[in-house]
Amino acid sequence: MGRVLNRLSSLAYLARPLALAFVGIVLLSLGAAYFLIAAYREVPLPPVFYFLTLQFLEARWIRGLILLIAGGGVLLVGMWQLSGVVVIPLHASASGEDELVVGYRQAAVSPRITALSGGAGILILANLGRYAQQLMCVTPLQDPVEYYYRAASLFNFENVIYVVPTPERVQVDVQLNDQTHHNVKHVPHDEQLAAQHVADMRLTDSQGQAINVAVTRQTIDSLRDADAIILGPGSLFESIIPNLLITEIRETIAQSKAQTIYICNLMTEPGLTTGFSVADHVRQIIRFGGFAPDYVLVNAQRIEPEIRQLYETANQMPVYLNPEEYEETIVSATDRRVTHDVVVEGSIVIEADLASSVIQSVASLEHPGAVRAVRVLRHDPEKLTSAIMGILRRS
Template structure:
């Protein structure tokens, strides 16, 4: 009831105009009715269809009641639809040199978004599920889907669907720049490899499994395909080792959006800038992201020092990589865009500092609070929705 009252109250500015319109329609209807009665009584040889259209087969009282009922239903439907329109009262006194500018968005069906990521990065985008019709999360080929179902069960996400690209998890081998071959999931277990970076990815098995049907359907129907946030070589690119998956993403008409990492990954993307991430995606996935979201928040020296101790550095934009400055249609809260490697790179505030407690196996009773940087789910969702609106 409250919703009905709220919608109808939006018509208060239109009440005088609607009243005049209603009176005019009534007078017009009476005039048409009198003309019909005159023609029916004076003109001979009218076709039989007139007899049916004027409901002559019904008694006059029943005709009146039927027409009144239908008219009231049509009128109520029209008023209800009109109440859903935003009404902006026009200023009575507009300066001679003033302008009244109105904009509108074309209505379209709710969006379908596909997220290619893994680990905690995939769960960060949970807030986006409330704003889209369907969000399909394609997990890495190295991970079992059960982990994500258990984690998402705590978040109450009705529009989120987790799918696996292959029936069984696969092993992905990374070749580092020094020639080392290692399971991509185990690089972080070897501190001696922290300064290295991944040069190549390959599957450990020769026979390629078939891509699941639900994955193909999701990629075909997507309005946007989001890469990240998550580990570039562990969570995003391994799926593109399947030719069928890579082809489905390449041929999809969806906008491709890459969420760049906040920090480099030891042993995987050491020394990478934003441009390096885009080049790797072009090389391994065969696609050029339409948009790349990069964190613009400046990192304080203390946080930078903590990450440097773990062989991680902020992923930044290097002016030498700029191809051209780009104008972003519509002001996106101070964001600026540049073209790098064919992608529109947009800087925005996407992160938040959080306190993380760590402990050691030697002394589990003693914990230490560390200030770390993480992608902010709400900020990411807002930036993605703005990109989808403009796209």
């Protein structure tokens, strides 16, 4: 009942014009009735009027009651449909009586979203909580969950819950293409490994032995009940794929009917994804996760030369979509526009402006102990939220 009253309350600003319109309709109906009575008494009418005027019913009060019920029903339907608009008074106008009427459509239920992202990526996605019924963030395997709880209390995120994937202490061991083994957290910081990339990986204990990892029930429930599962933003091999190496997580995602969305990295990672294209990133998810994401979001923003040069000195390059990797193009038509989507490795790739440059303090190589401000590229929370919600609406 409250939902009905809330919707009908949108007609508050139209109460007076609706009342006047109703009175006008009544007067028009009375005028039409007089003409019909005169015609009925003085002019021979076609047989169809016998049924239209319900003359086959002897009691006239029954005829009137039926017409009143039918008219009232039609009026209620019209009022209900009219309540599907927002009426905004334009108080800034000279008369103060102008109104703007805007049609709207709102989803009956907000989506349930589960995200497997990197540390900073989870905080970026927290903006989605405003539009989701529930946003479950599965933390990276090697990150302490206390960090996220402190961040949540600091920023007061809405509808965001952080979930630990496993109660065990786990390490992520990667084998690079030079056949050496390393803890994945150490690779990006070793300049001698910058030209390498990951060839294989596994989960190990503190002794370096491969292990089968137990998963928390809350993680499985969040993946099973999700309407959308988001991978990223975050390091492909450090944050996203390690969770996919857990058998139960991998199988739950494979059985889920949720839309899967992978947010591709803005830049390659030295020693991990050196030389990788968008398709290479997707292939690794297929290889280790056993599925191709339904959608892949790729940043299409032009990177300024100053920022690009900064990343090149750190052995990082932008991750772009290679036209040679296109498998097919899908033309999707909606009630608002026609989109041309590119399919790569079985995933629909959507290019959009997803990033913004921000000022960040970094250590100076020339003067140890000193810091300098530089512009770096980061996923923009608002742009990313808009792109994700756009995918969920079209799906």
